[in-house]
Amino acid sequence: MSVTKNCIVTIDYRILDAEGNLLHEEDEPLTYLHGNYGQIFKAVEEALEGKEVDHTFTVKLSSNEAFGQYDPELIVTEALSELPAEVSVGMEVDGYFDEDSDDVIIYTVTAIEGDHATLDGNHPL
Incomplete structure (x- = not known):
């Protein structure tokens, strides 16, 4: 078949x-x-x-x-106070595009420094 x-x-x-x-x-x-x-x-x-x-x-x-394509604009820095308490590098968190709150984007936490985390919304592959 x-x-x-x-x-x-x-x-x-x-x-x-x-x-x-x-x-x-x-x-x-x-x-x-x-x-x-x-x-x-x-x-x-x-x-x-x-x-x-x-x-x-x-x-x-x-x-x-x-x-x-890789989009450098999908790299953002967020205050840890805006993220789940148990946030860690490698964790995925949901986010939203400012202009469309119905469009969910998955961010991967790539770094935590001080009271901020770096999030990457690009697909890991």
Whole structure:
């Protein structure tokens, strides 16, 4: 059976950087509904179209096709008094864009110095 629109597809995947270093690998396979429903990256879904069971292949994505370009404006400094009491480096906290309080952004705490923390809203990959 080949992958076509409205098939339920299960894939194992790894994310590597441009030099081939492993950045991310899930313990469990990913299952999604195939057919441009926005559940996986469009370029990956396009590459899966027509593939058969047990097919192995590589897809190279630009940052725009994957998690987006790095944006230095997504680095912010917040007073610790504005963050959860148990905040620590590596912790993720929810934040909001000033212009749209319905649009949640996940920040990773990258540093704590004195009474301020540095938060990075860029996707870690």
